[in-house]
Amino acid sequence: MTAWKNDHVLSRKYFPPTEAVKHAVYQFESITLEEMDSVKLMDRFDTKFVFSVDRLTEILQLATDYYRILEIKDHRIFNYQSLYYDTIGFDMYHKHHNRKLNRFKVRKREYVNTGLVFFEVKYKSNKGRTRKKRIEVSNRNRKFCKEEKKFLKKITPYRAKMLVPTLQNNFDRITLVHKHKAERVTIDIDLNYAKGSKMIDLPFLTIVEIKQGRNSGVSDLEKILKDKHILSLNFSKYCMGMVMAYNDLKYNRFKQKLIKINKLSNTRLLYLE
Secondary structure (H helix, E strand, O other): OOOOOOOOOOOOOOOOHHHHHHHHHHHEEOHHHHHHHHHHHOEEEEEEEEEEEEHHHHHHHHOOOOOOEEEEEEEEEEEEEEEEEEEOOOOHHHHHHHOOEEEEEEEEEEEEEOEEEEEEEEEEEOOOOOOEEEEEEEOEEEOOHHHHHHHHHOHHHHHHHHEEEEEEEEEEEEEEEEEEEEEEEEEEEEEEEOOEEEEEEEEEEEEEEEEEEOOOOOOOOHHHHHHHOEOOOOOOOHHHHHHOOOOOOOOHHHHHHHHHHHHHHHHOOOOOO
């Protein structure tokens, strides 16, 4: 994992996509980043699914008739690195755990293949909608620059002095865009976390997020997943990583999700009370 400036430089195990997944992603028609701009869906409804990476190839093969895949400079699988911020008392984590709506997540994300860095704020409204706002930045430091401080103050109740870096994650992403509907899908694999020198690798997980506009209708990918008996599961990469990285956080409302991760890992990855 490439560390953010002023942090430890961390090595990470890398579990490259299998040859079957690599082959499957090239069976889709492609879409460019410019074409995808019309399906940004910064204000949307999200549905998530979590299942074993061993099942991903079949799911991709079944989706080729309905979706196109993002391609940039011959790449169809992209590496993302994120640095999350929270208060000293983990206010954002606890609000999510306690199912409070009108809640925020704050992160800095690097799109490694393109070198772009964005400072991003996600907001979950009391209507259940997810809104994401972001600005492109050149700052790769953990400390906020002036532009980030101003952006944070404008759209959140938090101020820069209230927040500290809490967690890093790294994953590979496949992005699908429906051919006819306002729908975008992200498929994340090879997820891992870092806190200081502590590393947590979850190469066995696939996390699918279906992002839809107000009038998108029933998702074709959701139909495929349900036909394969894969049911939706609310899953926050930030919250799951926090539970695994910090030993003393309250996590009772995430326990069933953590049990599922244990089952998918085929080992006792997490020791749950």
